[in-house]
Amino acid sequence: xxxxxxxxxxxxxxxxxxxxxxxxxxxxxxxxxxxxxxxxxxxxxxxxxxxxxxxxxxxxxxxxxxxxxxxxxxxxxxxxxxxxxxxxxxxxxxxxxxxxxxxxxxxxxxxxxxxxxxxxxxxxxxxxxxxxxxxxxxxxxxxxxxxxxxxxxxxxxxxxxxxxxxxxxxxxxxxxxxxxxxxxxxxxxxxxxxxxxxxxxxxxxxxxxxxxxxxxxxxxxxxxxxxxxxxxxxxxxxxxxxxxxxxxxxxxxxxxxxxxxxxxxxxxxxxxxxxxxxxxxxxxxxxxxxxxxx
Numbered sequence: 001x002x003x004x005x006x007x008x009x010x011x012x013x014x015x016x017x018x019x020x021x022x023x024x025x026x027x028x029x030x031x032x033x034x035x036x037x038x039x040x041x042x043x044x045x046x047x048x049x050x051x052x053x054x055x056x057x058x059x060x061x062x063x064x065x066x067x068x069x070x071x072x073x074x075x076x077x078x079x080x081x082x083x084x085x086x087x088x089x090x091x092x093x094x095x096x097x098x099x100x101x102x103x104x105x106x107x108x109x110x111x112x113x114x115x116x117x118x119x120x121x122x123x124x125x126x127x128x129x130x131x132x133x134x135x136x137x138x139x140x141x142x143x144x145x146x147x148x149x150x151x152x153x154x155x156x157x158x159x160x161x162x163x164x165x166x167x168x169x170x171x172x173x174x175x176x177x178x179x180x181x182x183x184x185x186x187x188x189x190x191x192x193x194x195x196x197x198x199x200x201x202x203x204x205x206x207x208x209x210x211x212x213x214x215x216x217x218x219x220x221x222x223x224x225x226x227x228x229x230x231x232x233x234x235x236x237x238x239x240x241x242x243x244x245x246x247x248x249x250x251x252x253x254x255x256x257x258x259x260x261x262x263x264x265x266x267x268x269x270x271x272x273x274x275x276x277x278x279x280x281x282x283x284x285x286x287x288x289x290x291x292x293x294x
Contacts, residue, residue, distance in 0.1 A: 007049040
């Protein structure tokens with residue numbers, strides 16, 4: 001059975017995130033596997049997988065900032081806001097100037113209220129929005145505040161009549177839909193828009209440079225974890241060293257004295273092992289999750 005830890009996977013296109021989890025369960029020979037943030041089947045790139053006790057770190061991974069490269073097609077709108085859905089509207093986009101395209105995208109960056117794509121995994125009354133859409137319902141999701149800290153135009157291509165393809169590089173907060181950026185750019189320019197390609201290049205500090213393909217993981221199974229639990233926590237969180245007495249108290253769920261670290265942070269015992277993820281509040285340092293082996 002695999003070590004507890006994280007795997008940075010380069011997800012291929014055509015698979016759901018759950019498909020990748022199922023493959024890792026087989027390779028790692030354990031059921032205790034989860035992922036840190038869904039990627040659409042069309043999308044490729046960084047998918048952080050947790051194995052064993054490290055699945056409990058995934059809630060923090062999901063909330064981390066993310067980076068993407070993608071291609072927006074202007075001139076066509078689809079029901080899903082990406083290339084997997086049927087085209088529902090077209091308008092010639094060849095007349096758009098590069099400046100107009102850049103200006104529309106600049107207006108979508110910063111701290112914005114973004115309406116998620118109707119075909120998304122967001123739940124409405126306990127049911128995924130995409131299922132409601134597929135069942136023929138009209139779905140309207142409320143806007144949510146997201147931060148798009150970087151939205152850079154890499155290239156503007158005019159290789160087909162009436163459409164313009166725009167390659168972008170995006171860094172954004174968790175919960176941002178790149179499909180919605182494509183949709184909203186098309187709406188702003190009155191031509192419609194959708195996403196034709198998407199590749200996630202980073203989740204927090206985890207990048208494509210350390211990602212393994214499923215074929216590579218298959219070759220080294222069941223030794224698929226490339227970032228053991230202690231190393232993963234050390235990478236992702238500020239670090240605090242505990243004394244033997246502090247380690248004993250914390251391992252049993254007790255609080256520690258605060259040290260003024262902005263939390264959450266990882267507390268390690270005298271022998272170097274991870275004990276807990278801790279945050280400071282009300283004058284005490286309290287465990288959010290205890291990870292020391294029982």
